[in-house]
Amino acid sequence: xxxxxxxxxxxxxxxxxxxxxxxxxxxxxxxxxxxxxxxxxxxxxxxxxxxxxxxxxxxxxxxxxxxxxxxxxxxxxxxxxxxxxxxxxxxxxxxxxxxxxxxxxxxxxxxxxxxxxxxxxxxxxxxxxxxxxxxxxxxxxxxxxxxxxxxxxxxxxxxxxxxxxxxxxxxxxxxxxxxxxxxxxxxxxxxxxxxxxxxxxxxxxxxxxxxxxxxxxxxxxxxxxxxxxxxxxxxxxxxxxxxxxxxxxxxxxxxxxxxxxxxxxxxxxxxxxxxxxxxxxxxxxxxxxxxxxxxxxxxxxxxxxxxx
Amino acid sequence: xxxxxxxxxxxxxxxxxxxxxxxxxxxxxxxxxxxxxxxxxxxxxxxxxxxxxxxxxxxxxxxxxxxxxxxxxxxxxxxxxxxxxxxxxxxxxxxxxxxxxxxxxxxxxxxxxxxxxxxxxxxxxxxxxxxxxxxxxxxxxxxxxxxxxxxxxxxxxxxxxxxxxxxxxxxxxxxxxxxxxxxxxxxxxxxxxxxxxxxxxxxxxxxxxxxxxxxxxxxxxxxxxxxxxxxxxxxxxxxxxxxxxxxxxxxxxxxxxxxxxxxxxxxxxxxxxxxxxxxxxxxxxxxxxxxxxxxxxxxxxxxxxxxxxxxxxxxxxxxxxxxxxxxxxxxxxxxxx
Numbered sequence: 001x002x003x004x005x006x007x008x009x010x011x012x013x014x015x016x017x018x019x020x021x022x023x024x025x026x027x028x029x030x031x032x033x034x035x036x037x038x039x040x041x042x043x044x045x046x047x048x049x050x051x052x053x054x055x056x057x058x059x060x061x062x063x064x065x066x067x068x069x070x071x072x073x074x075x076x077x078x079x080x081x082x083x084x085x086x087x088x089x090x091x092x093x094x095x096x097x098x099x100x101x102x103x104x105x106x107x108x109x110x111x112x113x114x115x116x117x118x119x120x121x122x123x124x125x126x127x128x129x130x131x132x133x134x135x136x137x138x139x140x141x142x143x144x145x146x147x148x149x150x151x152x153x154x155x156x157x158x159x160x161x162x163x164x165x166x167x168x169x170x171x172x173x174x175x176x177x178x179x180x181x182x183x184x185x186x187x188x189x190x191x192x193x194x195x196x197x198x199x200x201x202x203x204x205x206x207x208x209x210x211x212x213x214x215x216x217x218x219x220x221x222x223x224x225x226x227x228x229x230x231x232x233x234x235x236x237x238x239x240x241x242x243x244x245x246x247x248x249x250x251x252x253x254x255x256x257x258x259x260x261x262x263x264x265x266x267x268x269x270x271x272x273x274x275x276x277x278x279x280x281x282x283x284x285x286x287x288x289x290x291x292x293x294x295x296x297x298x299x300x301x302x303x304x305x306x307x308x
Numbered sequence: 309x310x311x312x313x314x315x316x317x318x319x320x321x322x323x324x325x326x327x328x329x330x331x332x333x334x335x336x337x338x339x340x341x342x343x344x345x346x347x348x349x350x351x352x353x354x355x356x357x358x359x360x361x362x363x364x365x366x367x368x369x370x371x372x373x374x375x376x377x378x379x380x381x382x383x384x385x386x387x388x389x390x391x392x393x394x395x396x397x398x399x400x401x402x403x404x405x406x407x408x409x410x411x412x413x414x415x416x417x418x419x420x421x422x423x424x425x426x427x428x429x430x431x432x433x434x435x436x437x438x439x440x441x442x443x444x445x446x447x448x449x450x451x452x453x454x455x456x457x458x459x460x461x462x463x464x465x466x467x468x469x470x471x472x473x474x475x476x477x478x479x480x481x482x483x484x485x486x487x488x489x490x491x492x493x494x495x496x497x498x499x500x501x502x503x504x505x506x507x508x509x510x511x512x513x514x515x516x517x518x519x520x521x522x523x524x525x526x527x528x529x530x531x532x533x534x535x536x537x538x539x540x541x542x543x544x545x546x547x548x549x550x551x552x553x554x555x556x557x558x559x560x561x562x563x564x565x566x567x568x569x570x571x572x573x574x575x576x577x578x579x580x581x582x583x584x585x586x587x588x589x590x591x592x593x594x595x596x597x598x599x600x601x602x603x604x605x606x607x608x609x610x611x612x613x614x615x616x617x618x619x620x621x622x623x624x625x626x627x628x629x630x631x632x633x634x635x636x637x638x639x640x641x642x643x644x645x
Contacts, residue, residue: 037442145321146328150620153582154600158616161604162336238452242586245454247605260454264590272462279455286450294446 038295044288122182130190189221234289387610405489407595418522426530448524574630
């Protein structure tokens with residue numbers, strides 16, 4: 001005989017499912033923390049996010065718009081270590097430290113908005129293509145192929161150029177460019193997961209397509225999307241800062257690429273700090289998410305390891 | 309037979325993709341409204357404007373406008389570049405040559421270095437050299453090129469003064485002919501060693517900037533595919549028959565590990581094209597990338613369209629070539645279809 005534990009059945013099942021999930025989560029976390037490079041990535045991320053969240057406490061804004069660089073016209077191009085400007089100022093009196101701290105906020109805003117938008121669009125399009133199949137799939141995937149034919153940065157550059165230079169348009173341009181990868185990943189996952197017996201089982205007991213999609217298919221196909229989204233949290237700031245550096249943001253906002261560009265004119269005169277520090281922030285941000293995303297992929301999907 | 313089918317199918321998709329890209333490019337330029345602005349002058353009457361619109365077919369429906377534009381592109385009619393103050397077609401080739409000289413130098417370095425580094429790390433899996441290579445590769449993926457370039461500029465140009473910026477010393481550049489517009493090749497053709505040295509000298513910093521990222525991509529792929537190959541049975545067989553480890557690596561594992569690495573060389577080409585925009589801005593390299601950046605800032609639509617279309621087609625063709633080579637090298641790709 002099967003040993004039936006006491007207690008009302010439904011709650012017990014839900015309870016054990018929760019426990020399984022919690023245990024899996026714990027195992028996942030442990031596996032993540034075993035890899036030193038993943039931990040390093042996590043540390044960078046935590047520090048940078050802390051900087052973004054606590055920006056007003058670290059460097060108090062004294063302008064009406066905190067995302068605008070304050071100008072100290074009495075201290076142009078002063079080197080690091082100057083009173084009031086621990087990391088120096090740019091040629092036009094922008095405090096480098098202020099730019100770094102508030103730039104973290106700008107970057108967080110940029111990456112969260114773009115990643116949410118692109119994941120939403122990509123997962124929707126990929127799901128429709130994978131779930132419907134046939135003509136719809138064919139058409140959607142051809143569109144995805146065309147989008148993938150244009151190199152990312154160049155595509156974003158062209159879109160931002162047409163829309164006109166502003167930070168909002170950079171967000172828009174990146175959203176247009178970055179959703180396609182998710183569509184492709186999601187479609188492949190859905191086609192694969194759809195074949196599982198538990199999906200057939202759900203269909204047999206009469207679940208609706210929507211229910212099957214949200215309960216059985218989506219949770220089982222989302223993992224690679226999560227990994228890609230983590231990597232893109234870094235990549236989007238990288239590409240966004242590159243667009244800003246080229247000159248597609250408003251000048252004078254607290255954004256790392258803008259600051260590097262602002263510092264560039266002082267380089268030939270030996271004023272290295274105004275470009276070096278903000279550029280390093282972009283690097284650390286992208287590095288943090290790349291290291292962490294890489295570790296996440298190793299743990300979630302041991303097959304691919306670091307192959308791509 | 310099967311490979312031929314595969315190639316034919318890919319070749320048939322290519323024009324479809326190119327048409328798709330051209331539609332996107334065309335649509336982009338219409339997002340900002342009618343491009344008539346470029347031709348308008350102050351004091352024009354309404355009749356003159358209408359006449360202009362008729363002349364450039366801007367009063368036609370969009371599909372018809374697209375057809376006129378695409379026809380123009382096919383016949384090499386790419387419009388007027390405000391930034392270059394010349395027809396796009398006239399300035400395109402010399403600038404392309406400058407960019408290609410840079411990209412190809414970087415690619416050569418990246419392929420050689422990337423494969424060597426990947427092999428070195430893969431053969432020492434999970435030991436110190438492997439960890440160092442991993443950090444190097446991931447740093448390469450996370451490195452903002454504009455920052456890396458500026459660091460090189462600060463160290464090697466401002467402080468050490470070892471390398472110049474720009475593409476050439478104008479005096480030396482002027483003393484030789486430029487039949488190919490590739491400075492290194494032209495200087496060799498002219499037999500002018502001083503000019504050749506000048507060309508190489510100017511190439512080093514921007515090529516190092518571009519090369520770093522590409523090296524990282526290639527090293528990472530080479531490392532992981534070598535690790536995979538080293539677990540195959542044929543490697544055990546080679547070891548069992550008493551082949552020294554060095555030869556197992558060189559004759560067997562590395563050869564097979566190179567196959568998947570070929571695919572990322574196509575990918576890294578896209579990286580080089582994009583990176584050239586930033587590298588050319590910072591090192592004042594007179595190529596396509598810097599022209600594009602200037603055009604973007606000054607709203608030079610003709611150049612933007614030509615550049616996006618050209619780089620995408622090039623990217624597609626290179627990737628097609630890479631896939632075909634890959635199919636030849638690894639028959640499983642075709643059989644598996």
